[in-house]
Amino acid sequence: MHQDYADGVEGDLSTRQRVARSILVNGPSTAAALAERLDLTPAAVRRHLDQLLADGAVEARDPRPAGHRGRGRPAKAFALTERGRDGFEAQYDDLATEAIRFLAETAGPDAVRAFAEQRASFIERRFPEVAVAHPDASPAEVLAKVFTDEGYAASVRALPVVGEQLCQQHCPVSHVAHEFPQLCEAETEAIARVLGTHVQRLATIAHGDGVCTTCIPVLQIEKKEQVTS
CATH class of the missing domain: 3.90.1520 (H-NOX domain)
Structure with missing residues (x-):
């Protein structure tokens, strides 16, 4: 069962730290990969990524063309910045x-x-x-x-x-x-x-x-x- 720790500011910060730490440990990651890794809903992960982007803590990167398969726009990978x-x-x-x-x-x-x-x-x-x-x-x-x-x-x-x-x-x-x-x-x-x-x-x-x-x-x-x- 997916969990969303979005109830309250403290829960938001805790989950946002988990998202950032997962990127730190595993390297640049897509929102889908983070959701699966952390057992969160994709919507929750995207919300935290949006805030991390706004804070300058992560940056969105276009995936390597060789790694794209199938139709549609390839998912962006999110990487931790120096900040x-x-x-x-x-x-x-x-x-x-x-x-x-x-x-x-x-x-x-x-x-x-x-x-x-x-x-x-x-x-x-x-x-x-x-x-x-x-x-x-x-x-x-x-x-x-x-x-x-x-x-x-x-x-x-x-x-x-x-x-x-x-x-x-x-x-x-x-x-x-x-x-x-x-x-x-x-x-x-x-x-x-x-x-x-x-x-x-x-x-x-x-x-x-x-x-x-x-x-x-x-x-x-x-x-x-x-x-x-």
């Missing part, structure tokens, strides 16, 4: 940035580095237990599960010959990391340590890219499978 992304993390950005600035001023850059490493420690702490719980997952897939649990909305993209890419659609600390890249550096180094080899961070949301992307070479994937088999 929409900001809504998920802006609450604590200023406070966190001020706190790290204070740390840098009073204790120096080494303290900021130590803080970044401590924050990234969840990667090495969670990786072994998630790998055991998902024995058929590749190292990149295990990392995606670890990062998703921490709010990064991560997924894996296979690249023939090259290997795999760990893609983070969301970064809860992107605005802070823009000023303090030590946060990104510590994450990348922790990823390399759990895999036992060098990995390459190709893009970061903190530096204006649409997604954080880390390349895991195919040779490392094969090596990791041999070690765990």
